[in-house]
Amino acid sequence: MSPSPLLQMANISKSFGSNQVLTDINLDLYEGEVIALLGENGAGKSTLIKILGGIYKANRGEIFINGEKKDIRNAGVAGENGIRIIHQEIVLVPDRSIADNVFLGREYVTKTGLIDKKRMEYETQKLLDDFGINIGADQNVRNLPIGMQQLVEIIKAISAEAKIVVMDEPTSSLSQSETQKLFEIIALLKKRNIGIIYISHRLEELFEVTDRIIVLRDGNIVAVTNTKDAKREELITQMVGRTLSSYYTRNPHEVGEVALEVKNLCHEKFFTDINFEAHYGEVVGFAGLVGARRTELMKTVFGAIKKKSGEILLDGKKIEIERPSDAIKAGI
Ligand code: ADP
Ligand code: MG
Secondary structure, eight states: OOOOOSEEEEEEEEEETTEEEEEEEEEEEOTTOEEEEEOOTTSSHHHHHHHHTTSSOOSEEEEEETTEEEOOOSHHHHHHTTEEEEOSSOOOOTTSBHHHHHTTTSOOBOTTSOBOHHHHHHHHHHHHHHTTOOSOTTSBGGGSOHHHHHHHHHHHHHHSOOSEEEEESTTTTOOHHHHHHHHHHHHHHHHTTOEEEEEOSOHHHHHHHOSEEEEEETTEEEEEEEGGGOOHHHHHHHHHSSOGGGTSOOOOOOOOSEEEEEEEEEOSSSOSOEEEEEETTOOOOOOOOTTSSHHHHHHHHTTSSOOSEEEEEETTEEEOOSSHHHHHHHTO
């Protein structure tokens, strides 16, 4: 007989009013396992996780931890049972140190009743070092890049006794190297026999980091596949309920004259000599890692950031954009 799963969610159903959001969900998670929850927007992923986290109450169904039935009435009970949920939004306190944040709400106190900063920093530093995160525990959260804050959030979640860690779209604000760091952290968590539920729609990541993939569509589990047997196309078909060829649809259309032309656009620090055109009836994509300065470039075109030099032409005519209102007047 196989050991009882670390987590078992059995016949979970949930509706909001007349909107049936989850129907008879059965899910299990074993120690040291990473499962993916994959599904389109609105499939019910977050709702399922919030039920596990004691934030929503299921209309039906049961939750077992190590084979024992648990009534996860609220977030406190979820916490006592070792359930840690890392939400997409960062909820750290910006003007406090990493250590303060990690121990927020469960601070160590000295014999004389003062907050034991030294000990909190020591313990936090140990965690950061363990996970190969190269920053000082005494640093202010505000000064950290957003991706690093996300990693601190994860450290915070697992610092107290964790059994089950849920990550809801954890990489959406991480750079390539931070994502790699996250995967190293996940590998360490696996070694510590923690079970992980990983929510993402980035298929490449699921292939890299998960053991099993559970596909949710319209509140139903439509497929469970061992990651090593999973195929990209099949997952997409299961996720959207259509074949891949109809997933990316293109409407026939004509590309017209040049609408916008950017010539040798330079910014003091962010970029130099940017040249591109956008035609009428055309969609131009700008790809890049977090921090590649895509946003800053577009803000500069729009006049929200000051350029150093360069020209912007609309319909072939040079225009001066000093501030956003100029851009709006020009039709941008
Ligand atoms: P996912 O995380 O997969 O994108 P969600 O679990 O957030 O999906 O949402 C599933 C469905 O439940 C959606 O139709 C959403 O509108 C609905 N829903 C989620 N939360 C609530 C709520 N608090 N009240 C009413 N409807 C909700
Ligand atoms: Mg969601």
